[in-house]
Amino acid sequence: MNYQRFLKSQSLIVSASSVVFPFYLLFIRNVGESFSQFGWAYGLFTLISAFSYPLIGKLTDRFGERDLLLIYTWGMAIIMLLIPVTTEIWMIYIIQIIMGVLGAVQKTAEKTALSRHVQTGPDHSVGKSIGHYHFWTAIWSAVAIILTGYLIDFLTIGSLFYIASFMFFYAGIIISKPIKKKNTD
Numbered sequence: 001m002n003y004q005r006f007l008k009s010q011s012l013i014v015s016a017s018s019v020v021f022p023f024y025l026l027f028i029r030n031v032g033e034s035f036s037q038f039g040w041a042y043g044l045f046t047l048i049s050a051f052s053y054p055l056i057g058k059l060t061d062r063f064g065e066r067d068l069l070l071i072y073t074w075g076m077a078i079i080m081l082l083i084p085v086t087t088e089i090w091m092i093y094i095i096q097i098i099m100g101v102l103g104a105v106q107k108t109a110e111k112t113a114l115s116r117h118v119q120t121g122p123d124h125s126v127g128k129s130i131g132h133y134h135f136w137t138a139i140w141s142a143v144a145i146i147l148t149g150y151l152i153d154f155l156t157i158g159s160l161f162y163i164a165s166f167m168f169f170y171a172g173i174i175i176s177k178p179i180k181k182k183n184t185d
Contacts, residue, residue, distance in 0.1 A: 001065075001066050001113065001175060001179065002179070003117045005174055005175070005177065006113050006114075006117060007133060007136055007137075008174055009069065009073070009171045009172075009174040009175045010110060010133075010137055010171075011136055011137050011139075011140040011141075012140070012167055012168075012170060012171040012174065013072075013073065013076075013106065013167075013168065013171045014137045014138075014140060014141045014144075015140045015141055015143065015144035015167060016076070016080075016144070016163075016164040016167035016168050016171070017141075017164075018141040018142075018144040018145045018148070019144045019145070019147075019148045019160055019163060019164045019167070020080065020083075020160055020161055020164040022145075023148075023152070023157050023160055023161075024083065024161075026157070027083065027086075027157065033089070037089050040093065041089070041092050041093060041096045042096070044093055044096040044097055044100060045096040045097075045099055045100040045103065046100065047100070048096070048097050048100025048101055048104075049100040049101070049103050049104040049107075050104075052100065052101045052104035052105075053104050053107075053108060056068070056101075056104050056105050056108045056109075057108055060108050060109055060112050065108075065109035065110070065112040065113040065116075066109075066113075066175060068105050068108070068109040069105075069106070069109045069110070069113070069172075069175050070172050070175050070176055071102075071105060072102050072105045072106040072109065073168045073169065073171045073172035073175060074168070074169065074172045075098070075102045075105075076099075076102055076164075076165075076168040077165045077166070077168040077169040077172065078165075079095060079098060079099060079102070080161045080162065080164045080165035080168060081161070081162065081165050082095065083095065083158075083161045084157075084158030084161050084162070114129075114130065114133055117129070118130060148160060151163075
């Protein structure tokens with residue numbers, strides 16, 4: 001996966017997350033009966049991520065970040081389809097556990113891919129490359145959040161999860177495109 005494809009897919013991933021994250025927090029709160037249930041739901045995500053990082057780091061070294069990013073994008077696409085039909089707090093807990101693992105996959109694979117692209121850059125300016133990467137992913141995140149504010153006036157909250165599902169799925173398509181080999185003849 002080249003840097004441009006990586007940047008495009010990650011910008012889409014960050015945008016999809018930005019579209020649903022504020023509304024997902026409200027959704028969790030509406031399904032649960034107390035702030036302690038909300039705390040458990042969010043804590044499960046973080047705790048599962050923490051315990052997943054060591055294994056996912058090894059898997060990234062073994063299989064590569066591209067395959068893990070595909071698992072993340074398509075896994076999140078499926079999860080986004082399930083969230084609007086979730087009605088019980090135990091369902092939220094299961095989704096949070098799955099999203100905890102997937103979140104660890106994304107963070108680890110993203111950082112691994114970024115480090116590989118930065119090290120092979122022509123001028124090896126690590127800070128400049130990382131700054132460029134975060135600039136574009138943050139710009140797309142901001143655009144997504146602003147547009148979501150307008151969309152929510154016309155759509156239901158559930159429809160945002162379907163839009164995010166499509167965005168995650170499309171990011172997976174971008175990542176899965178075959179890598180073009182350079183002709184050395």
